[in-house]
Amino acid sequence: xxxxxxxxxxxxxxxxxxxxxxxxxxxxxxxxxxxxxxxxxxxxxxxxxxxxxxxxxxxxxxxxxxxxxxxxxxxxxxxxxxxxxxxxxxxxxxxxxxxxxxxxxxxxxxxxxxxxxxxxxxxxxxxxxxxxxxxxxxxxxxxxxxxxxxxxxxxxxxxxxxxxxxxxxxxxxxxxxxxxxxxxxxxxxxxxxxxxxxxxxxxxxxxxxxxxxxxxxxxxxxxxxxxxxxxxxxxxxxxxxxxxxxxxxxxxxxxxxxxxxxxxxxxxxxxxxxxxxxxxxxxxxxxxxxxxxxxxxxxxxxxxxxxxxxxxxxxxxxxxxxxxxxxxxxxxxxxxxxxxxxxxxxxxxxxxxxxxxxxxxxxxxxxxxxxxxxxxxxxxxxxxxxxxxxxxxxxxxx
Amino acid sequence: xxxxxxxxxxxxxxxxxxxxxxxxxxxxxxxxxxxxxxxxxxxxxxxxxxxxxxxxxxxxxxxxxxxxxxxxxxxxxxxxxxxxxxxxxxxxxxxxxxxxxxxxxxxxxxxxxxxxxxxxxxxxxxxxxxxxxxxxxxxxxxxxxxxxxxxxxxxxxxxxxxxxxxxxxxxxxxxxxxxxxxxxxxxxxxxxxxxxxxxxxxxxxxxxxxxxxxxxxxxxxxxxxxxxxxxxxxxxxxxxxxxxxxxxxxxxxxxxxxxxxxxxxxxxxxxxxxxxxxxxxxxxxxxxxxxxxxxxxxxxxxxxxxxxxxxxxxxxxxxxxxxxxxxxxxxxxxxxxxxxxxxxxxxxxxxxxxxxxxxxxxxxxxxxxxxxxxxxxxxxxxxxxxxxxxxxxxxxxxxxxxxxxxxxxxxxxxxxxxxxxxxxx
Numbered sequence: 080x081x082x083x084x085x086x087x088x089x090x091x092x093x094x095x096x097x098x099x100x101x102x103x104x105x106x107x108x109x110x111x112x113x114x115x116x117x118x119x120x121x122x123x124x125x126x127x128x129x130x131x132x133x134x135x136x137x138x139x140x141x142x143x144x145x146x147x148x149x150x151x152x153x154x155x156x157x158x159x160x161x162x163x164x165x166x167x168x169x170x171x172x173x174x175x176x177x178x179x180x181x182x183x184x185x186x187x188x189x190x191x192x193x194x195x196x197x198x199x200x201x202x203x204x205x206x207x208x209x210x211x212x213x214x215x216x217x218x219x220x221x222x223x224x225x226x227x228x229x230x231x232x233x234x235x236x237x238x239x240x241x242x243x244x245x246x247x248x249x250x251x252x253x254x255x256x257x258x259x260x261x262x263x264x265x266x267x268x269x270x271x272x273x274x275x276x277x278x279x280x281x282x283x284x285x286x287x288x289x290x291x292x293x294x295x296x297x298x299x300x301x302x303x304x305x306x307x308x309x310x311x312x313x314x315x316x317x318x319x320x321x322x323x324x325x326x327x328x329x330x331x332x333x334x335x336x337x338x339x340x341x342x343x344x345x346x347x348x349x350x351x352x353x354x355x356x357x358x359x360x361x362x363x364x365x366x367x368x369x370x371x372x373x374x375x376x377x378x379x380x381x382x383x384x385x386x387x388x389x390x391x392x393x394x395x396x397x398x399x400x401x402x403x404x405x406x407x408x409x410x411x412x413x414x415x416x417x418x419x420x421x422x423x424x425x426x427x428x429x430x431x432x433x434x435x436x437x438x439x440x441x442x443x444x445x446x447x448x449x450x451x452x453x454x455x456x457x458x459x460x461x462x463x464x465x466x467x468x469x470x471x472x473x474x475x476x477x
Numbered sequence: 478x479x480x481x482x483x484x485x486x487x488x489x490x491x492x493x494x495x496x497x498x499x500x501x502x503x504x505x506x507x508x509x510x511x512x513x514x515x516x517x518x519x520x521x522x523x524x525x526x527x528x529x530x531x532x533x534x535x536x537x538x539x540x541x542x543x544x545x546x547x548x549x550x551x552x553x554x555x556x557x558x559x560x561x562x563x564x565x566x567x568x569x570x571x572x573x574x575x576x577x578x579x580x581x582x583x584x585x586x587x588x589x590x591x592x593x594x595x596x597x598x599x600x601x602x603x604x605x606x607x608x609x610x611x612x613x614x615x616x617x618x619x620x621x622x623x624x625x626x627x628x629x630x631x632x633x634x635x636x637x638x639x640x641x642x643x644x645x646x647x648x649x650x651x652x653x654x655x656x657x658x659x660x661x662x663x664x665x666x667x668x669x670x671x672x673x674x675x676x677x678x679x680x681x682x683x684x685x686x687x688x689x690x691x692x693x694x695x696x697x698x699x700x701x702x703x704x705x706x707x708x709x710x711x712x713x714x715x716x717x718x719x720x721x722x723x724x725x726x727x728x729x730x731x732x733x734x735x736x737x738x739x740x741x742x743x744x745x746x747x748x749x750x751x752x753x754x755x756x757x758x759x760x761x762x763x764x765x766x767x768x769x770x771x772x773x774x775x776x777x778x779x780x781x782x783x784x785x786x787x788x789x790x791x792x793x794x795x796x797x798x799x800x801x802x803x804x805x806x807x808x809x810x811x812x813x814x815x816x817x818x819x820x821x822x823x824x825x826x827x828x829x830x831x832x833x834x835x836x837x838x839x840x841x842x843x844x845x846x847x848x849x850x851x852x853x854x855x856x857x858x859x860x861x862x863x864x865x866x867x868x869x870x871x872x873x874x875x876x877x878x879x880x881x882x883x884x885x886x887x888x889x890x891x892x893x894x895x896x897x898x899x900x901x902x
Binding site for chain 2: 205214215216217219227234235236239240243248249251252253254255256257258259260261263360394397401405
């Protein structure tokens with residue numbers, strides 16, 4: 080089964096694109112890009128692509144003037160090629176996030192459930208459309224008892240494939256209505272899963288053959304319009320990347336204690352563990368991811384957890400090692416806020432509340448990631464030490 | 478002749494004689510095989526066979542102590558490195574082994590002694606309770622009671638989870654007695670084979686109730702009132718309420734004992750008394766499901782969570798998590814012999830599971846005790862400090878102490894020799 084061309088123009092990431100636009104699929108990417116710029120010579124293509132990247136770099140929730148026209152198909156494919164040749168994880172993640180959020184918005188605004196049905200079928204998601212909708216539970220959290228009804232149920236393996244990367248507790252399989260192999264989902268939750276599918280489609284896998292990539296990039300940069308677009312994106316990124324790049328490594332040296340430089344969110348979790356209090360699942364994950372990012376030895380991490388009331392060494396060891404293997408990134412400040420883990424206000428921590436002054440941008444910047452907190456504190460401490468040292472040296476000279 | 482050579486020859490003879498009865502697993506040519514020989518404790522892995530004939534020749538030729546095949550399918554199962562095997566997918570495997578969970582009978586038949594302070598005792602123990610060192614030697618035994626517990630877990634898995642919730646087709650399920658202290662269940666479906674470890678962990682959480690959040694299911698405190706879960710919500714909420722109803726319908730003394738049980742709820746007697754006073758009101762409230770304000774004296778949010786955790790423990794499956802999550806695991810091959818017991822890894826159809834009794838199975842075709850003999854006996858000397866009673870084929874043997882010389886039927890002798898607690902004399 081394939082979807083209509085109108086639907087493809089709206090959602091060019093659908094598999095049917097390969098059928099309808101087989102002429103594009105069979106083309107060499109360089110020839111395709113040349114042709115695309117020839118087809119749209121008035122700069123609209125470049126303009127709309129730039130908008131996506133700008134929206135991504137500025138943390139915007141939507142891409143203004145998203146249009147479901149044929150150009151949208153070219154746009155999507157060129158964005159994918161750009162992300163490939165840029166080969167930059169933070170850029171790829173941000174664009175994937177922004178683009179997929181826009182898709183969520185578009186799908187939410189779809190009035191016709193038949194389109195959603197066609198999209199799921201095209202993606203080969205095993206699911207059932209229930210007409211009339213069926214009841215699968217009640218929501219008692221509201222003032223008035225709300226009956227939960229839905230027209231959508233997805234086969235659990237497809238649900239897991241789509242939801243596994245979303246760490247919200249309520250999306251876990253055991254918190255959902257599962258019956259006879261199908262998970263009952265609300266329309267907006269199904270769309271959220273589709274958003275995740277789109278996001279993952281845009282994430283660039285690690286490129287192993289750097290030589291091939293370099294050659295491909297060189298060929299593409301021979302196209303004037305592409306070169307300009309590529310250059311503009313990189314320039315914009317240079318101005319913004321400080322906000323997003325926090326994948327630095329702080330080495331853990333045995334015997335040296337850097338816990339004084341930990342941000343208040345982590346300090347608070349550690350304090351509670353030390354006091355033998357229980358911590359919630361998301362806090363446990365955050366702590367493990369955080370300490371792994373600092374290269375803390377696995378055994379030390381397990382020892383920290385041994386203070387928890389429900390500590391199980393075997394399980395903890397397995398989970399800590401599993402997290403290390405997967406190289407999960409610790410949550411960002413905004414995520415920590417949404418999970419109520421952020422302790423900036425309670426601790427009245429100056430760095431968390433006020434951020435820092437960026438010399439490069441000549442402005443005050445907010446902190447975006449707890450790992451950045453450590454880097455900043457270490458930097459300030461080393462400056463303090465240097466200043467003290469100079470002072471002592473000067474005094475000695477006198 | 479050493480006992481190991483004796484057992485190896487017995488195993489070889491079994492494979493020679495019963496080769497036609499040893500089943501071929503599906504996609505045999507795509508699976509990796511592993512063997513532990515009698516000679517030393519090493520796993521010989523990365524072996525592939527083009528047909529069952531090759532496997533049988535290997536078994537007859539070498540009579541290995543343990544035989545395993547992968548849950549995974551590969552294009553090159555014999556490749557030495559995982560990345561070269563060309564992974565194609567993995568069956569979903571559940572291993573239920575009483576080694577991993579508490580059963581009351583372990584207090585009778587599982588022994589331990591500390592190599593550090595000489596303390597000793599019975600039951601499940603990970604470290605010495607006296608000196609707190611982990612240098613303990615354990616002797617884990619089997620009895621029909623703990624094997625029944627394991628069988629009940631498999632039945633719960635199938636009838637409470639796989640069929641109603643996951644819609645698993647009976648024809649895709651393969652159940653086998655492991656030959657020692659548990660059962661395996663394998664689901665062979667194309668869709669499940671595609672799942673990665675993260676996705677399998679989600680299924681494991683569903684089956685065990687691990688990482689459940691009662692708040693997500695609806696438990697909350699509002700205006701000093703506790704709002705509980707609803708039976709109308711398909712999934713775990715419904716399972717929990719049904720289990721609570723089931724418990725509340727039991728006699729008061731039985732409910733009291735469950736609530737006092739430290740392995741499940743561990744409430745103190747005051748809380749239990751309070752709970753029992755309100756139990757009829759509570760049962761009526763959750764059964765009607767019109768309102769969900771749970772009010773029992775002494776039960777705040779934390780006690781309700783403790784209560785629900787106990788209920789989840791009763792519902793969840795006691796499975797060995799890493800086995801279900803790891804996609805490169807090997808599991809015992811059906812029809813092969815378990816080197817620690819001499820019992821056969823016996824496949825059982827779901828409709829025969831209820832009547833299956835591994836230690837006294839009347840149906841010859843399903844009997845895991847393949848060296849059964851009433852007439853042939855063997856003389857042995859006990860080498861382990863102490864052995865509990867062993868009940869096999871309706872007869873009791875033991876208890877025995879170190880140095881004791883005994884004469885037992887052949888199948889019991891094979892069991893004790895495989896357990897390495899006795900030697901031939």
